[in-house]
Amino acid sequence: MLASPVNFQRTRGAVLLSQLGLDQAEIARRCGVSQSAVSHWTTGRAIPRDGQKMRLRDAYRIPIAAWFEPATGDPSRPSRAA
Template structure:
């Protein structure tokens, strides 16, 4: 059984909702939802908290191989460079200097950096309050999310599409209420800072 299914099984066994489990950990319910769906994994300290809360061990939650890796600290620190928005203005507060991510992710993107992105225009892909890993060495690809900078909108996360003479940054939201950002030959340029390759819920990151 994978980690997400085990978290759900133990949570159900305690009679907790996702929001109630998240509150016990000092996180948001979206973090628990992402773990249980297999779209994200908890950080190593959080896995240890979960094991304590569930009355089990890290080895039981992750399996022997996963537990060994977790206890060895197979993670890396990646710089957290700033804020970006996903449809709404950012509530810019204090950021940590670095974020802990799985070593396999960091090693695959050696010059990668994190941004704290807020808003709902990409909520089919990312939680509205997320930490996104951006690889500046990966060229933008049509239909893939990027971190872009525009004169009018600042740092923004959207799906990228390039035509013959235009660049379009499109939203990917449940509501469909967000307008596309289109830059043609006579418009200020769109600068792509890199492709978004991984994410985690913001509350998983603790300064």
């Protein structure tokens, strides 16, 4: 039996980061993290730590508060029919 997929809640910060259209490796380098960490941020699997949020704010103008707001109307997440 296959395990059901885990649904991660993306934040507005994750959506904004994804919409930049930048290479995850470059974002990772500027934030001092791995590309995998950036991938986790953009999928909603994790959120950046406080210092990383500040780097993202300074480098890419992503408000810190956006990491605490749920994404609404996220085009990368198709709605599921019940």
